[in-house]
Amino acid sequence: MTRERVVVVGAGMGAVRLAELLGPCAGGPAVTLLGDEPHPPYNRILLSAVLEGTHDPDAVAMRVPEAVDLRVEARVVEIHRGEREVELADRSRVPYDRLVLATGSIPTLPPIRGLVRVDGRLDDRVHAFRTLADCQRLDAAVPAARRAVVVGGGLLGLQVARALSARGLAVEVVEGGDHLLRSQVEAPAGAILARDLRRLGTAVYTGARAVRLTDDGLVLDNGFTLETDLVVLTAGGRPSTALARRAGLDVRRGVVVDHRLRTSDPAIHALGDCAQHGDQVTGFVAPAWEQAALLARHLSGADVAYAGARTVARLRATDLEVAVLGDPQRAAGQVVELSNALAGSHRRLVLRDGVIVAATLVGDLSGIGLITQHYDRGTVLGPHEPAGLLRGDRPGAGGPVALPDDAEVCACAGVAAGRIRACSSLEDVKAATRATTGCGGCADAVRSLLAARTLEGTPR
């Protein structure tokens, strides 16, 4: 029997994860990755850190198992479902038994006049920020630039803004909605972020739309003109569905998949940013990887169902603390909230039947590890726990104050405070009780007990 041929269109995060999970299995399918970029697969979410200079650009390449047939600059132009082949831009064809669409998303071009020049190319000042090539082009433009405008106040926009700021540019952020991160967080949280950004030297314009790029700069609908050397477009993306649509697959916002991640053609699956499961289209790595894991098991013969994603969105930018669990704006439930305008933090949990279904943490991430664990595991919390989580309660490091006589001081030898108090000196303690002779950890406590005894003038 010949091995099943799994062909993956795309070589992004989800595709690589699938290949990694399928690749090394003996007797598993033969896997081909078709990536349209010129680079071997890399970790896309590290690009803003590369731009910022905090991540070595040579350290973004991702591992693809040797058994996987990886092809770069292999752009798929057509799916021939009847023949079960995909056609590449060079007209060559790749046959498949199972096809996986992992085409990701494509950046939205906002309606700003002047972005595209008369010859159809982007203005030299204008940058997208999705691919390694985008990152390299922007990186190369930074040294000659003094000012930058980031269009879009979402997660990516804020990361890029912080990165450019760290590179020494004067940065301004333009967000059409009434607050930053408007698709993730509520207005008070967005306001805190705007304040933080301004404190860090970045100007923020919310409720303002960029309408025109001229030689003078970027013109906003509020009448401002932002003089700038760079315009970075981070105003979101949409699922890349053109290929699926042309092939006649069921496509709404994304390529529609069922709980086995099958499209309307049972030989074709889709995962990641390009897929739509129920009403959900996601734009994060974690759900794409969950889907990859599920699909890998499914392709290996297991019958497992996808139940939707639990997302945790984190802002990866120096000095901006943001975590968004689930969809706190739309999730229904009881709300426990702690806003501290003085410290600039906004922390909000949405619970249903004691389970955290969504959360916003801005300006203070203490307890994030445990909150995320509870969210991911669906832990049923007691009535006082959410407030404790929001306060970020930490165990106190209380020292030994006025120990009662029966309090154990030396665990190694099992000696209580009273027996120490009954001794006259450290040598006496060692000889009579063996305290301090094991790990030595109680030496300070023993000394202070002996010292206190001397002060109190306990008779010998």
Added chain:
Amino acid sequence: MTDTHCPYCSLQCGMRLEGARRLEVHPWPEFPVNQGGLCRKGWTAPGLRGHRERLTTPLVRDRATGELRAAGWEEALDLVAGRLRALQAAYGADAVAVFGGGGLTNEKAYQLGKLARVALGTSQIDYNGRWCMSSAATAANRALGVDRGLPFPLADLEHTDVLVLVGSNLAETMPPAARHLDRLRAHGGHVVVIDPRRTPTAQRADTVLQPVPGTDLALALGLLHLLDAAGAVDEEYVAARTTGWEDVRRAVASWWPERVERITGVAVAELRALAERIAGAERVMVLTARGAEQHAQGTDTVLAWIDVALALGMPGRPYAGYGCLTGQGNGQGGREHGQKADQLPGYRMIDDPAARAHVAGVWGVDPDALPGPGRSAYELLDALGTDTGPRAMLVFGSNIVVSAPHATHVAGRLAELDLLVVADLVMSETAALADVVLPVTQWAEETGTMTNLEGRVVLRQQAVRPPAGVRSDLEVMAGLAARLGSPVPFATDPEEVFAELGRASAGGRADYSAITYDRIRAEHGVFWGGERLFAERFAHPDGRARFVAVDHRGPAEPVDAAYPLHLTTGRLLAQYQSGAQTRRVRDLPDEGPFVELHPALAERIGAHDGRPVVVTTRRGELKAPARVVDTIRPDTVFVPFHWVGANRLTNDALDPASRMPEFKVCACAVTA
């Protein structure tokens, strides 16, 4: 006065014994490992001598009454040998299994392997050290080419800059070792403790990370990611002394800190701070212990932490590198001399023809007569009494029904045996199930060598005469071997056995041939392989260490709605292992098991400190008092394993390489 060593953990603290009838423990300040320090277990070690529960006569289960009755040595050994021969005649050599322990002296461990391979001809031998250090052993062999717990003396800890303890609670499990932490900090060094519980060790640390149980591997991958991102990898060292970095580098590109945070529960800021600290330090020492190792991904976890040490260029550098903090008293020596299913003396592999020829030559038998590799400890127990498994088992130095994972199942397998023989000093829970119980000498009543966590071979010397009626394990083995018609004799004098062990190990990875009792006495112990390893080369043929790319799979049994909490297990200061010895020492507190849980969890389930709670897993349940402490993660409970109960709960999922069971994490439910 007799210079000797404590009967318990892998520090093998030096101590002096005085007296003939009442043994007294005195400090031995000149012995470098503990410099006179002892914990209460050591001070009270003579408490078992003359104990009313001490066995002094062989016991044989009476067929009519089902009870154990006293028997003479001749009767007991004749009976055992006769039954073993009959079973082997009917079902083949592998019908008999041998189970050893990491507390046995080198001489006993060696002789037990020889008993199995030569006198019984069975491949079915393994030991409880499989449940202790096997993941670290497997990882060190793969990465460094040799497995010696610490490749440097313990005192080197004091001279490093950053000490990272992964899953070690040494302040409780080996208290005198904690002095080194304090001295290191007094010198300005920095101690990092990684443990789901804020243990007494963590209380002496500068940095404490409390990850979700079973996620130490992801934490290491996250550190590697950050080290690479920051350009902190020692490229010169990596190029000159290692192979495999590029593969690891690409693998860790997908372990960015936010992903690690979601899995481990360790905040990004904490991870970054640790990465920066180790990146900036001149000397970093990474030590793993059971917390990191006793997992179904234990080997990979250790490999990932070795990768961290290698990326920083540490192994082989003075006062830096990687090591494993061995647990059992002779955990190191116990795994070197042939009681492991796949090994012959000298850490030789049993499927290596040259190794077989050498050892068979020393033993005076035909190499082809030696059996091949057998089953690992848990797999061996799991096979007992099955159609293809052993029908009889000899147990030396192990209390299986307390220490094995999924203990109820294991007790059920033991019950299916035609013959269970247990050699022990007291009526342990396992001895109580035996058909024949053989009373043996203990610690101060016998002489033998132990190899401590540093690879230092030390000598335990006899200080008192054993009680009448008991025999040494070596005598028991020799008696059985003779009755089984062994082609070669079995020595009973420890020094003679040690000399033979030296010849058998000569040229192997753990070569003892140059070590003698006299040298040990004169030098305060002798390191096999030298005091410090890896300064010039690693033990692979090309002299290079191996980076190994590994991935985090997570616990074999993830939590779910029915079993929403993590259960982890471990040790307490005042008890040791299955407690067969320490629970009988009057001066050690024996309060029974308890369930440690966080106040938030206690409030949620209505538990109160000191009142009973019930812990349930898919394998069993345990009722024990709650101990409510804010030092444990709120999603985790802890139960000490010194008593019957904890291991009825634990998971028997095994590491694919080391065959280590997943003692340190499984899913549980807790109710008040």
